[in-house]
Amino acid sequence: MKSSSSDTLALHGGSPVVTAAKPHFSWPIIDNRTHMAIARQLDESISLYNRSGMIARVEDRLRAAIGVEHALLTNSGTSALHSMYVACDLGPGDEVICPVYTFFATATPLFFTGAIPVLVDCGSDGNISPAAVEAAITPRTKAIVATHMWGIPCDMEPLVALAERHGLMLLEDTSHAYGATCGGRNVGSFGRAAAQSLQGQKPLTGGEGGVLLTNDAEVYRRGIAVGHYNVRCKQEIPTGHRLHEFAVTGMGLKFRIHPLAAAIVDQQMDCYDEILMGRTRTATRMAEVLGKLPGLTAVLPKPDDTSSWYAFILRVDDEVPGGAGADMIQKALLAEGALEADRPGSTRPLAELPLFRNPGALFPAYRDMISPQPDDFPQATQFHESIIKLPVWNRPEDDPLVDQYLSAFLKVWKHLESGGSL
Ligand SMILES: Cc1ncc(COP(=O)(O)O)c(C=O)c1O
Incomplete structure (x- = not known):
């Protein structure tokens, strides 16, 4: 690497330093392996109602990769966040401490639950500040949401401690941070649940998609009820469970991922x-x-x-x-x-x-x-x-x-x- 032969800035009429052909960055990497994965899935199925085939395969890979018990694929990160908030029983009047610096969808699904997003400031790395979280806790606080901005893990130790001390749920938005670790542990495995976007720009992508991750079987079952009505509810919510009688409709939303998107996620995970x-x-x-x-x-x-x-x-x-x-x-x-x-x-x-x-x-x-x-x-x-x-x-x-x-x-x-x- 050399500095430019001409010191005059291009802004002032000099020659630009970057001469490489455009585009300079394209993401995701789509190659022959991606085409083959799509073709295989096209022949197999383009609509999966239950946890089978490509859906089961990708959910199993994701839960193994993050180290949690359950993964539930959804059609976007926004719907994974929406599922997470409803599945965690957040409702009218509950305060949820959210980072003020994040993509808006970290917090917007809360408006559909009645819970109140309480925004707090960040630290010098752009991630939610544990001190600001502590200052915002009230008797109505139910949860803390941490987004690992641009892939850099939040300061999880104090957030875990705060959540434990005050009996709060810790939730993560891992949309930017698949594969990142904090103190040797995968992000997405720290709290009650995590939600992740699998949209086209994200580190792990299916073009569009999302996933809810949790160790809590109840959160998983409620997550299914939110957006995966009928067959998936019937098969995965046990007969004696209080949600089982609602299986036909679930909670009435449809958040299923497209199997072709799941096939892309599967192929991207290989690389x-x-x-x-x-x-x-x-x-x-x-x-x-x-x-x-x-x-x-x-x-x-x-x-x-x-x-x-x-x-x-x-x-x-x-x-x-x-x-x-x-x-x-x-x-x-x-x-x-x-x-x-x-x-x-x-x-x-x-x-x-x-x-x-x-x-x-x-x-x-x-x-x-x-x-x-x-x-x-x-x-x-x-x-x-x-x-x-x-x-x-x-x-x-x-x-x-x-x-x-x-x-x-x-x-x-x-x-x-x-x-x-x-
Ligand atoms: C931090 C964060 N959370 C949530 C989302 C929403 O994900 P999606 O676009 O898949 O709905 C995004 C997308 O940009 C994001 O950056």
Whole structure:
């Protein structure tokens, strides 16, 4: 990796550093093995009513991979979260402590249960702050939800301790973090239940899909009743169980995953370890180079933890020479051809979104809910305003492209350190 032959920023008319052909990143990896998996499933079945065939296979693989007793596939991460909240008996008036910095679907299904999402601030890694959780606990609190943002595990030890001390359910949103570990333990195995998106961008994907994970047989059975009516309820909810008489309708929703999506998840799982190894190698290299630039801090897992490397997050702070902010730096990087340098938009502090500011306009039960204000969450606001997000490439053949991206950062910093402005 070299710095650019021309020191003039592309933003100021110089030549861009990144010259690799587009697209620079595409995900998921769809190859001949994916095509074969789909073709096999097409011949076998495209609608499965019960836990059989590809559905049973993927659920068994997922529960073994995470180390929990039960996995229930759903048609999205949002429906897995919805199933989890209903299955955990959350209802009107129950307070559920949620991260303010997460994708909105971590919390939105709560609006269909009557439970109240209580938003709390994050720490410097963007993950829910255990101190903020503790401060938000009231006699009405029933659960804490932790999203492992961008693949970096939350600080689980204090969250587990808080949940135990106050008799609360700990729930996880592992959508970004399949394969990540905290203190040697898989994320998704810490609390009463976890929900995970299997949508197209996610580290483990079926294009669309989700999964509910739990060690609790009652949560699993209620999860089936939420969105898997009739055959699956009849087969998996025992005859004497109080939910059995509702088997024909369940709770009336339909959250079944498409078997073709399950077949893609199955095929992606075959390659997952190798992909994660590749991503970890790239992330280590990116951290080594970018971590040396003043004012730029890579968000990394703690020493006993590992990330899924869903993304590589860099925080821009006041120490950047000349005081350039994340927006200007991204603009300079984009001009250098680093087209994947992103400033996340839809994932933002939830208190900024109309649905959370004024849920009563859409859900009458929430008419009296006190709106959270963005100013209440200074860390999340700062995190959101200061980050640049990069993809984490996994293949050795992407190394020259990674080098070009790193060179783009070095060029921008060289310019700033020599007193230039953006
Ligand atoms: C943290 C998080 N939770 C939940 C979801 C929702 O998943 P889905 O799009 O599969 O419904 C997403 C999707 O982006 C997410 O990022």
